[in-house]
Amino acid sequence: MxxxxxxxxxxxxxxxxxxxxxxxxxxxxxxxxxxxxxxxxxxxxxxxxxxxxxxxxxxxxxxxxxxxSTTTGAGAATRGAGMSNYQRLVHDPLFWQALRNTAEILVVQVPLMLALALLLALGINSALVKWRAVWRLGIFMPAVTGLVATGVMFGFLLDKDSGALNWLLNGVGLGKVDWLGSGSGARMAVVLVLTWHYTGYNAVIYLAGLQGVPKDLYEAAMVDGAGPVRRFRSITVPALRPIILFTVVLSSIGTLQLFDEPYILTRGGPDNATLTVSMYLYENGFHYFDFGYASAIAYALTLLVVILGVVQMRLMGDRDK
Structure with a gap:
């Protein structure tokens, strides 16, 4: 048990x-x-x-x-305004002038800059060019220069009385040009500054794309009797189409947001000839403290950037799809 x-x-x-x-x-x-x-x-x-x-x-x-953007006033006086700020945009002549100035600069500057960048890339990628790394560094240096420093430097170069550019024009028998004192001259000065600053940046991007194109394609085209222009149209451009689309969209967006260069060079003058949308936004927000209207301008600019980007993607995208 x-x-x-x-x-x-x-x-x-x-x-x-x-x-x-x-x-x-x-x-x-x-x-x-x-x-x-x-x-x-x-x-x-x-x-x-x-x-x-x-x-x-x-x-x-x-x-x-x-x-x-749906308010008006500032501080304790802020109150709701509904869509009145956006309605004000439609009837604001200064906003439309700023938009027109920005568009004119964009239409001239972006194609000019990208064409020069592509030519530089083709030249550096040529077999005849030696010290390719040195050339690449040289053309890229303006892109790392501060925008404020760039604006100040070109302000001295383009000065009507003591600028280096007018000194050269006098040297060849041409008269002085009031680059920053006339509307068209001031816009061209902004185009010149933007082109100098960003051409090398885009050229390096194009150069990277060119170095990725197989050389066998060019050799086969040369055997078939294709000249330089035909090789450029039939081989180079199709191969660089995604990169060209990227640079066009990026450059267009950057130009629509243009602020530093015209602000340093001309403060939007003369007579608002170089006033851009971003500068007008800044003036309303930080000069007049009308933050509601400045925010409405910012959203209008954002909408324009989106529309332009979509249109460019549609026009320049892959046509095989």
Whole structure:
């Protein structure tokens, strides 16, 4: 009898072996799930500082400016204005003049700059050019020059009385040109500054694209009797179409947001001839403290950028699709 009692106690103390195995398996699964959840959470934890910074300093101001665009006044006098700021845009002659000035600069400057950039890239990519890295560095240097420094430098170069450019014109028997004192001259001065500053940047992008075009295509075309112009049209341009589209869209967006160069050179003058949309936005926001109208201008400019980008993508996108 004592033996039976002892055996029963041993069974009670040892427990059910199947139940122990199931409990261990459940504990292992729980540990595996916790470890998997921690591994999945690591990327989000690493991204959290960047996402928080973006939310606070980018997303919130963008969304709040939409709210501000429906208000008028400043400080304690701020009140709701509905869509009146956007209606005011339609009847504001200064806004339309700023938009017209920006469009004229864009239509002249972007094609001129990109054509020069492509020519520079073709020249540097030529087999006849040596020290290619030095040339690439040289044409890229203006792009790393500060915009304020660039504007100040060209202000001295284009000065009517003591500028170097008018000194050269006098040297060849031509009269002085009031580059910054006339409307057309001031706009051309802005075009000149933009072209000098950004041509090398785009040329380096084109050069990278040209170096990716297989040389076998050019050799086969030469065997077939294709000249330089035909090779450029049939091989170079199709190969660079995505890069050309990229530079056209990027340059157009940058020109629509033009601010630094005309602000440093002319302050929007003479007689608002170089006033751009971004400058007009700045004046309303930080000179007149009309933040509601300035926010409306900002959203109108954003809409123009989106429309222009979509149109350019449609016109210059992949035609095979």
């Amino acid at each position: 004592s033996v039976a009692v002892t055996g029963r106690r041993r069974d009670e103390n040892s427990g059910n072996p199947h139940r122990d195995t199931a409990a261990l398996a459940d504990a292992g699964r729980r540990r595996a799930k916790r470890a998997s959840a921690r591994r999945k959470a690591v990327p989000y934890l690493l991204l959290a500082p960047a996402l928080l910074t973006f939310a606070v300093f980018k997303a919130y101001p963008i969304l709040d400016s939409l709210r501000i």
